[in-house]
Amino acid sequence: MEAKLKVSEGFEIAKIDKRIYSSFVEHMGRCVYGGIYDPKNSLSNEKGYRKDVIEAINELSVPMIRYPGGNFVSGYRWEDGVGPKNERPRKVDLHWRTVESNQFGTDEFMDWVKEVNAEAMMAVNLGTRGIQEACDLLEYCNLDSDSYWAEKRRAHGRKSAYKVKTWCLGNEMDGPWQTGHKTAYEYARLANETANAMRLLDPAIELVVCGSSNESMPTFGEWEETVLKECYDNVDYISMHQYFDAPTKGTLHHLAKSVRMDKFIDSVVSICDSIKAIKRSDKTMMISFDEWNAWYHSNEHDLEVTPWQEAPNILEDNYTFEDGLLVGLALITLLKHADRVKIACMAQLVNVIAPIFTNEEGLFKQTIFYPYAHASNYGRGTVLQAIIESPTYEVEEFGRVSYLDSVVIENDDNEHLTIFAVNRSLNETMDLSLDFMGYEAYQLESHIEYASTDPVVKNSFSSSIEPVEMKLDANIKQVTIKPLSWNVIRLKK
Numbered sequence: 001m002e003a004k005l006k007v008s009e010g011f012e013i014a015k016i017d018k019r020i021y022s023s024f025v026e027h028m029g030r031c032v033y034g035g036i037y038d039p040k041n042s043l044s045n046e047k048g049y050r051k052d053v054i055e056a057i058n059e060l061s062v063p064m065i066r067y068p069g070g071n072f073v074s075g076y077r078w079e080d081g082v083g084p085k086n087e088r089p090r091k092v093d094l095h096w097r098t099v100e101s102n103q104f105g106t107d108e109f110m111d112w113v114k115e116v117n118a119e120a121m122m123a124v125n126l127g128t129r130g131i132q133e134a135c136d137l138l139e140y141c142n143l144d145s146d147s148y149w150a151e152k153r154r155a156h157g158r159k160s161a162y163k164v165k166t167w168c169l170g171n172e173m174d175g176p177w178q179t180g181h182k183t184a185y186e187y188a189r190l191a192n193e194t195a196n197a198m199r200l201l202d203p204a205i206e207l208v209v210c211g212s213s214n215e216s217m218p219t220f221g222e223w224e225e226t227v228l229k230e231c232y233d234n235v236d237y238i239s240m241h242q243y244f245d246a247p248t249k250g251t252l253h254h255l256a257k258s259v260r261m262d263k264f265i266d267s268v269v270s271i272c273d274s275i276k277a278i279k280r281s282d283k284t285m286m287i288s289f290d291e292w293n294a295w296y297h298s299n300e301h302d303l304e305v306t307p308w309q310e311a312p313n314i315l316e317d318n319y320t321f322e323d324g325l326l327v328g329l330a331l332i333t334l335l336k337h338a339d340r341v342k343i344a345c346m347a348q349l350v351n352v353i354a355p356i357f358t359n360e361e362g363l364f365k366q367t368i369f370y371p372y373a374h375a376s377n378y379g380r381g382t383v384l385q386a387i388i389e390s391p392t393y394e395v396e397e398f399g400r401v402s403y404l405d406s407v408v409i410e411n412d413d414n415e416h417l418t419i420f421a422v423n424r425s426l427n428e429t430m431d432l433s434l435d436f437m438g439y440e441a442y443q444l445e446s447h448i449e450y451a452s453t454d455p456v457v458k459n460s461f462s463s464s465i466e467p468v469e470m471k472l473d474a475n476i477k478q479v480t481i482k483p484l485s486w487n488v489i490r491l492k493k
């Protein structure tokens with residue numbers, strides 16, 4: 001089949017905020033314990049952080065990591081996780097019904113995040129706690145004042161404040177599963193007052209207010225409206241979360257699920273802009289898509305897990321190749337909305353629905369690792385408005401879906417154009433022509449291909465599908481794209 005990609009110099013969507021390639025570490029399962037922190041393991045450094053995991057994360061160039069949850073945060077007492085380790089209490093985590101040892105807490109996270117060259121995005125507990133505890137944590141993290149919590153941090157050996165810029169006002173507070181779940185109005189009032197107080201303490205912070213947990217929540221829409229009516233002036237972002245479910249209707253349907261993400265973003269943008277209009281505001285609300293991924297492989301197993309274990313193996317999805325492609329398509333979708341989506345966090349980073357999977361002897365990279373790594377490493381710059389001409393297919397729920405999905409980025413070095421492209425077809429190769437007006441001086445430089453004929457093949461400790469560098473003819477503005485493939489095509493001036 002034939003497809004065409006057209007761009008024209010100067011026609012841009014937006015400069016990409018690098019935080020669109022962020023990730024998420026929650027205290028749950030083996031994400032923290034046995035994932036990033038494993039003090040008894042010889043693969044760990046003197047602080048107990050797994051060196052092989054740090055190395056793999058660095059390959060992803062993750063700019064920011066959300067912490068400590070997730071559902072976990074809504075029952076968390078952050079004070080339990082600071083100070084001498086032998087005095088830290090073992091507590092139950094009500095949501096995941098596990099035991100939290102608190103051997104890893106705020107200070108360890110702030111140390112560790114430096115090792116992976118990322119900044120922290122912190123969430124405060126607005127489930128079982130409120131304004132005061134949020135302010136205490138902010139004081140502990142960000143203030144250099146001569147006051148109780150700032151002094152505690154110094155007493156714990158951290159002289160300078162961490163100056164965390166981005167803060168989430170709770171997590172999924174619309175969800176009945178959330179500890180301390182609230183109605184939209186109850187949450188809106190609490191979030192607004194917490195925002196007020198936190199800003200008094202540190203005016204330099206940015207705040208994310210909770211949107212809906214997903215687009216099928218019965219309160220979706222009304223929730224955003226109520227929350228934004230209260231909080232619009234006091235927050236910078238509204239959150240979005242979305243997990244792709246099992247491919248019960250086949251690969252072509254699974255790969256169309258990024259269209260769901262696209263529509264969800266459009267809907268939230270519309271609601272934000274309607275509140276902007278009602279408020280006669282000059283401010284445009286941005287989106288923090290701070291949890292997204294595929295999540296379904298572990299569901300059955302997780303129903304049978306015995307409660308009150310420490311770091312049980314929950315949510316350990318082993319991803320298929322088609323999940324990898326869907327992750328690539330989700331990244332393309334987020335990038336196409338770079339004018340409004342400023343933050344996005346793949347959920348999560350290690351072991352728990354994650355691109356990196358460890359055991360005591362090492363790790364392997366899941367299929368979803370590669371599109372994420374490519375997007376984060378090559379997708380820095382400005383998204384161009386691209387016109388896609390491609391054959392389409394009809395799929396239940398989504399209507400006509402294009403076989404080709406793609407995004408074009410003019411990189412910050414002003415020397416490269418990077419194309420991310422997925423061919424959704426199960427068996428047809430695509431001849432992709434590039435019609436790039438104003439970029440006549442650019443020539444094809446490289447083509448990385450991630451392809452498989454088997455959509456359900458998985459990576460493991462013993463075998464992996466890995467991307468390959470393709471040979472190409474630099475003078476031709478046409479690239480051949482395999483069926484079921486993720487591609488990174490780069491042009492150089």
Ligand code: AHR
Nearest residue numbers: 026070071072171172347
């Ligand atoms: O990432 C797993 C869970 O999914 C998070 O704890 C929660 O926020 C969401 O429901």
